[in-house]
Amino acid sequence: MAEWIKVAALADCPVGQLKSVPAGGEQLVLANVDGNVYALLDRCSHEEYPLSDGDLEDTDLVCMYHGARFDVRTGKNKALPAIRPVRSFPVEIREGDVYVEV
Numbered sequence: 001m002a003e004w005i006k007v008a009a010l011a012d013c014p015v016g017q018l019k020s021v022p023a024g025g026e027q028l029v030l031a032n033v034d035g036n037v038y039a040l041l042d043r044c045s046h047e048e049y050p051l052s053d054g055d056l057e058d059t060d061l062v063c064m065y066h067g068a069r070f071d072v073r074t075g076k077n078k079a080l081p082a083i084r085p086v087r088s089f090p091v092e093i094r095e096g097d098v099y100v101e102v
Helices: none
Strands: 004-009 018-023 026-033 036-041 055-057 060-062 069-071 077-079 091-094 097-101
Touching: 004 018, 004 026, 026 097, 036 091
Parallel strands: none
Antiparallel strands: 004 097, 018 026, 026 036, 055 060, 060 069, 069 077, 091 097
């Protein structure tokens, strides 16, 4: 059964930045794009390195290890070497806190 888990304060997720957070037994990466926060599994689908070590370029998260690129809004893979998407999670902002449904 899915549940909503508080994973961070919105103030800890500045615009244009990535933040790794634990949630429901998984490690997620939060990405703040122009005030909208998105959550992906913090594991590249190419070689399972942490995506939170990468860079946020507009709505793309770029894995620093091999250059794989993912859309933070959907988890869709956009550039090789990744050939599979990364799982994305619903996000809600409630009273200044970030909640993720896991």
